[in-house]
Amino acid sequence: MIFSSELIKGTLKTIVLKQLSEGNKMYGYEITQKVKELTGDRIQISEGALYPTLHALEKEGLLTTETIYIGKRVRKYYRLSDSGKKKSKERVSEFAEFVETMKILLDLQVKPA
């Protein structure tokens, strides 16, 4: 089951920030693959969504970039800045609280870890 894109809306920045907070620097394509893998193909980030998001986060000062060459092919690495690290934590916490609120609203059962 692939989630309706409606649901994923609004969580993309959070997902990207979190992925970068774990494994140091990552490049765009790598992020899409990591997310695909971690979610068993249920969340697939399109490139048309990802790149504008990365550029926006960079513009906000949350990411720094580093362009390298693999042979003749360009690869652009992204890394969290200090404010990006802070923002990443904030976003994840906010999502966690949002989930708690939605549990009440939707009367969801909690699956034990």
Next chain:
Amino acid sequence: MIFSSELIKGTLKTIVLKQLSEGNKMYGYEITQKVKELTGDRIQISEGALYPTLHALEKEGLLTTETIYIGKRVRKYYRLSDSGKKKSKERVSEFAEFVETMKILLDLQVKPA
């Protein structure tokens, strides 16, 4: 704390369908108040978002309506159709699964119920 509207995006239809699946018929304003109350003011549905959503759900055949008068004031009640009941369950399940997936992706801890 009021959630950034970004997070709520994509969940409005699910919220509305779920509220209607519990307390029989409800009118628009009542839904906004119920959600506000249940979430401790953390989710506030704007009317500009709600009414178009209700109309869309009605157009999809998920809701039926009933207009009554309280004195001279109009009140429009909404109720789930059979397909609406089915869709409501689907949407809530999908959200629950989405949350499970996001827990992995964001490495969230589960709060016991």
Next chain:
DNA sequence: CACAATGCATTGGTTTCTTATGTATCTTTG
């Protein structure tokens, strides 16, 4: 050597929400 995969990026369009506005009635309060 064609085709899939890797890797960047942009454009046009749609959906969905916000902000603002409009209309009207009812209730509370100074």
Next chain:
DNA sequence: CAAAGATACATAAGAAACCAATGCATTGTG
């Protein structure tokens, strides 16, 4: 009893965020 706030519907203009499609270029594979 007038003003203000709450109730209750609705739409319109614009912004935000995403999708689908496309483009370019290189590298690996059958």
